[in-house]
Amino acid sequence: VGSRVNGPTLTWTWPRRPGQKRKEEAIPDLHQVFRELVDRHYGSVWACVSVLTGRSADTEDLVHQAFLLAFERLADGGGFAGDPGKWLRGTARHLVFAWWREKRRLPEAVAGRLEALAARQEEDAFSRADRAEIRAALRECLAKLSEEERRLVHRRYEEDEGLARIAESLGLNAVTIRTRLHRIRQALRRCLATALSGGFSHGA
Amino acid sequence: MEREADLLLSHLLEDLALPEDRAAALVRALDTPDTAGEVEAEFQTEMLLREVLAREGSLDRSRQRLLARAVLREKSRALRRARRLRLRVTGWAAAALAVVAAGSAWLWQVRSQRWERIEARGDVAVIPIAGGPEAPRAPQRGDRLVAGPGGARLRLGGYCELALDGGTEVVVRGEARKEVVQIALGRLVSKVRPGRGTYMVLTPAGTLEVKGTEFVTTVSYEDRKGTDMKARTAIVTVLVLAGVVGFDVGGERGLISVGGSRVFAAEVAQERTIPAGLVPAQPPNTETSPWEGNGPKDGNIHALAVDPATPTTLYAGTEGSGVLKSTDGGWNWTAINTGLAGTSVYALAVDPTTPTTLYAGTWHGHGVFKSTNGGENWRAVNAGLTGTYVNALAIDPKTPTTLYAGTWHGHGVFKSTNGGENWSAVNAGLTGTYVNALTIDPTTPTTLYAGTWHGHGVFKSTDGGENWSAVNAGLTGTYVNDLAIDPKTSTTLYAGTWYGHGVFRSTDGGGNWSAVKAGMADSYVYALAIDPATPTTLYAGTQGSGVFRSTDSGGKWRDMNTGLPELCVRVLVTARTMPTLIYAGTCGDGVFASQ
Numbered sequence: 001v002g003s004r005v006n007g008p009t010l011t012w013t014w015p016r017r018p019g020q021k022r023k024e025e026a027i028p029d030l031h032q033v034f035r036e037l038v039d040r041h042y043g044s045v046w047a048c049v050s051v052l053t054g055r056s057a058d059t060e061d062l063v064h065q066a067f068l069l070a071f072e073r074l075a076d077g078g079g080f081a082g083d084p085g086k087w088l089r090g091t092a093r094h095l096v097f098a099w100w101r102e103k104r105r106l107p108e109a110v111a112g113r114l115e116a117l118a119a120r121q122e123e124d125a126f127s128r129a130d131r132a133e134i135r136a137a138l139r140e141c142l143a144k145l146s147e148e149e150r151r152l153v154h155r156r157y158e159e160d161e162g163l164a165r166i167a168e169s170l171g172l173n174a175v176t177i178r179t180r181l182h183r184i185r186q187a188l189r190r191c192l193a194t195a196l197s198g199g200f201s202h203g204a
Numbered sequence: 205m206e207r208e209a210d211l212l213l214s215h216l217l218e219d220l221a222l223p224e225d226r227a228a229a230l231v232r233a234l235d236t237p238d239t240a241g242e243v244e245a246e247f248q249t250e251m252l253l254r255e256v257l258a259r260e261g262s263l264d265r266s267r268q269r270l271l272a273r274a275v276l277r278e279k280s281r282a283l284r285r286a287r288r289l290r291l292r293v294t295g296w297a298a299a300a301l302a303v304v305a306a307g308s309a310w311l312w313q314v315r316s317q318r319w320e321r322i323e324a325r326g327d328v329a330v331i332p333i334a335g336g337p338e339a340p341r342a343p344q345r346g347d348r349l350v351a352g353p354g355g356a357r358l359r360l361g362g363y364c365e366l367a368l369d370g371g372t373e374v375v376v377r378g379e380a381r382k383e384v385v386q387i388a389l390g391r392l393v394s395k396v397r398p399g400r401g402t403y404m405v406l407t408p409a410g411t412l413e414v415k416g417t418e419f420v421t422t423v424s425y426e427d428r429k430g431t432d433m434k435a436r437t438a439i440v441t442v443l444v445l446a447g448v449v450g451f452d453v454g455g456e457r458g459l460i461s462v463g464g465s466r467v468f469a470a471e472v473a474q475e476r477t478i479p480a481g482l483v484p485a486q487p488p489n490t491e492t493s494p495w496e497g498n499g500p501k502d503g504n505i506h507a508l509a510v511d512p513a514t515p516t517t518l519y520a521g522t523e524g525s526g527v528l529k530s531t532d533g534g535w536n537w538t539a540i541n542t543g544l545a546g547t548s549v550y551a552l553a554v555d556p557t558t559p560t561t562l563y564a565g566t567w568h569g570h571g572v573f574k575s576t577n578g579g580e581n582w583r584a585v586n587a588g589l590t591g592t593y594v595n596a597l598a599i600d601p602k603t604p605t606t607l608y609a610g611t612w613h614g615h616g617v618f619k620s621t622n623g624g625e626n627w628s629a630v631n632a633g634l635t636g637t638y639v640n641a642l643t644i645d646p647t648t649p650t651t652l653y654a655g656t657w658h659g660h661g662v663f664k665s666t667d668g669g670e671n672w673s674a675v676n677a678g679l680t681g682t683y684v685n686d687l688a689i690d691p692k693t694s695t696t697l698y699a700g701t702w703y704g705h706g707v708f709r710s711t712d713g714g715g716n717w718s719a720v721k722a723g724m725a726d727s728y729v730y731a732l733a734i735d736p737a738t739p740t741t742l743y744a745g746t747q748g749s750g751v752f753r754s755t756d757s758g759g760k761w762r763d764m765n766t767g768l769p770e771l772c773v774r775v776l777v778t779a780r781t782m783p784t785l786i787y788a789g790t791c792g793d794g795v796f797a798s799q
Binding site: 030031034035038039042043044046047048050051060063064067068069071072075081082083086087090091094095098101102107108109110112113114116117118119120134135138139142153154157158182185188189 | 227228230231234235240243244245246247249250251252253254255256257258263266267269270271273274275277278281369391393420422424441443445462463465504728747748769770792793
């Protein structure tokens with residue numbers, strides 16, 4: 001293993017791969033392993049998918065599809081090359097965009113670009129070591145919103161209500177609600193950037 | 205964000221179909237870095253809100269439903285297995301099976317005649333094969349089929365369902381149970397039922413073959429303006445939704461499993477809309493050996509540094525696992541984190557004259573750490589370093605006690621002249637203060653370059669960082685991830701950029717830049733490296749298409765991904781004493797080496 005000197009030229013050979021032949025290993029308890037996978041990654045996969053679908057029924061179906069693919073993989077004795085969460089989010093993202101293309105007839109040029117953007121922000125969001133800090137900061141920032149703004153955020157993100165329904169109940173149009181939410185998100189980003197020493201996202 | 209893009213995105217996210225005439229406007233908007241950055245930030249904020257505010261009760265119920273579905277899935281798998289077993293062991297079942305098989309064979313024969321036909325639904329135009337009967341008529345094998353704006357569906361051989369997007373052009377070749385579809389342009393979703401026959405898609409770049417699966421093939425073209433108008437580059441994207449797809453493209457063979465995707469590129473003649481046959485595949489790339497690697501496990505690599513004296517000793521800076529060291533070319537790894545408080549290591553530098561001295565630049569407020577015993581122990585060296593999110597470190601090759609740190613979040617560049625013990629900010633003229641890359645002119649070390657983010661491009665200093673000036677003429681990609689300088693002709697340097705702009709080259713010390721990305725399918729470049737012995741040979745690591753290599757100073761690029769399982773490559777380094785050896789740090793699958 002390692003280097004050897006052959007005359008004036010330094011050459012080097014790869015060592016033999018340890019345990020070259022991979023044996024199929026039995027999973028001690030498939031459902032236990034799967035349950036742990038679900039407990040650990042359900043929230044993040046749900047968050048990634050729901051941003052893109054906007055409706056809880058579709059979100060659940062797509063999230064379940066991604067996890068059931070993981071289940072089949074585990075049941076077949078396979079594993080995940082890297083972080084299972086990354087695999088799940090990547091699979092879910094592909095499923096979401098396949099669904100977008102199919103159901104919303106989204107042009108390829110748009111779908112491809114949005115998929116790349118979604119992949120990048122997911123990688124950024126879930127590879128950060130200070131996620132707990134970000135979440136705590138976001139809660140503090142939410143507390144600084146006005147009562148009306150908090151109510152809107154609550155209805156949109158906790159109750160998962162659609163814009164049209166919120167608008168109808170308030171006697172406003174959906175564009176107004178969308179604009180208000182957009183402003184609230186911008187305010188939250190500014191607040192997060194301040195709370196985290198200026199470091200939240202590229203767009204902050 | 206541009207108002208129109210904002211409106212269109214909201215339109216999409218609220219489940220409303222995007223008007224066809226607005227798609228181009230949205231694509232244009234998304235191609236501008238500001239809008240793309242804003243969309244990313246919007247996605248991220250929304251995701252964070254949904255993660256934080258999701259009602260645990262409803263999520264928990266949803267989780268329970270999933271676990272119940274998994275139990276049902278397992279039971280149905282067990283039932284299928286048991287059914288197969290019973291059929292195998294029971295005599296009468298075997299006899300019945302034989303009868304069924306005979307019946308099926310008869311049915312198969314009868315239906316085969318029907319399966320010769322192409323069943324088409326939707327909006328499809330038939331352009332008959334030369335000498336064939338004139339259209340309008342039902343499509344036949346060999347006809348060119350073009351889907352209208354509403355898209356079309358084809359059924360082949362009773363087991364292949366094809367969905368064509370509007371504008372997609374295909375030719376159905378092959379025969380019953382050996383279906384072959386040649387796609388020239390557009391997007392094709394293929395759903396193949398297993399066990400009925402073979403299915404192959406011919407693309408301008410090569411072939412895709414499956415027996416039972418579901419996958420998407422997209423073909424588009426990138427015109428090569430100003431170089432060779434008779435040729436253009438075909439971009440073929442494959443996304444696997446179920447099963448496994450085998451590919452044979454450009455001499456490379458492999459498998460893409462469910463959830464995976466690949467992008468291939470090949471040059472084709474301009475005048476051919478539908479290729480008459482397969483475009484000859486590129487000869488296999490035998491100039492470099494396949495990539496090999498062995499971890500570190502789950503390695504999300506941000507930085508790599510090679511011992512200048514012993515190229516098989518290398519250090520990896522990771523996300524969350526601190527610094528790892530290998531003394532056998534990346535085969536075995538050991539964590540070396542004693543005293544290292546910051547475990548997100550974004551930069552590493554080895555003293556060129558005393559290789560046991562090394563520096564680690566970390567994130568999340570921990571700053572720079574120094575080791576004087578090959579990484580065994582570390583201590584923080586942050587006096588005066590107010591920017592503690594460190595992205596880049598550069599050591600003066602002639603005076604190694606002088607080093608520079610490039611930092612994030614608006615703090616710019618810091619300089620130390622006593623081996624990191626004290627730092628001072630050196631930002632006069634540096635308007636881009638989110639620094640991703642630093643590189644020093646090896647012949648005149650007082651000249652250095654900083655690659656910055658947020659549209660500020662490249663800055664140059666000729667007085668050891670005291671004063672900076674922007675050098676961006678011709679640099680249209682101003683989100684710079686990495687810089688590489690020619691060690692023999694130090695006025696030649698390269699910038700790797702984000703947002704689809706690829707690689708730029710300057711031959712006059714940053715005075716003027718020109719894009720050099722011909723053949724590079726992915727123009728989101730994370731990393732650059734130069735062969736120290738043959739500086740016309742360059743390597744580029746990309747966000748999703750692996751590593752590209754150019755042997756003519758960036759004139760033409762070609763991918764070199766054989767053996768590389770993770771195509772997001774964040775860092776590349778070459779070894780000075782062994783120039784053909786290159787290491788690649790990936791976004792989750794550890795470190796790989798190629799010679």
